[in-house]
Amino acid sequence: MGRIGIIGDASGRRYSIKEVTSGEVRVEDETSGVVLARMSSTTIVDAGGVALNAHASRHAFGGADALPDNSLRLRQVKVEFAGDTTVSVAAGSTYTVPEGIWYVKLGANTRVELYIAGAWNVLVPAGGIGLIMSDGANVRLYNAGTASETSTLKEVR
Structure with missing residues (x-):
């Protein structure tokens, strides 16, 4: 051997x-x-x-x-996308992401933040693209820039 x-x-x-x-x-x-x-x-x-x-x-x-x-088995998952939703966020302001699963394409100074343990934490950096889940209260877009910006959300159903 x-x-x-x-x-x-x-x-x-x-x-x-x-x-x-x-x-x-x-x-x-x-x-x-x-x-x-x-x-x-x-x-x-x-x-x-x-x-x-x-x-x-x-x-x-x-x-x-x-x-x-x-x-749930993988073959049961069917993905459908809703149309684009554009959101304008004023400088220094926030927008609460509605409940659901979303792809986001952010403005250059806008980031996605998640509220955990008493603080807002960066989930997707400014100008980024990502997949997020929101409960309708603890996920937001925050524009840290000096002018209003548009970001795009696409809901995954």
Whole structure:
């Protein structure tokens, strides 16, 4: 049976890849004696005994740790965009973003701020583009410039 040894540059730990049976390979941290993974031509099993290539399919088909039937699956997500909404924010003023999920394209001096732990924090920097979620109260546009600016919001439905 073959073996490849590796010494980690950053940690100095010793690792090995060993053929333990015909067609099965084991990756081991020899410094601590921990088997990190076992592999064959059809399966990869991690240190916890989970077959990584079968894990997602167990979820989809009702396995031991499957997602509940009412869980949202990626194929159920359908994205629809509303038309553009332009918002003019006066110099030094704010605009509270309505409840929803929005793409924003900000004016050069306008930023998106999120209210957390008693303070307004920058979520998207001035002049930026980003995806935001708003509860209708704790997300705002703030124009730090000296003139009124227009920003564009596009709702994701």
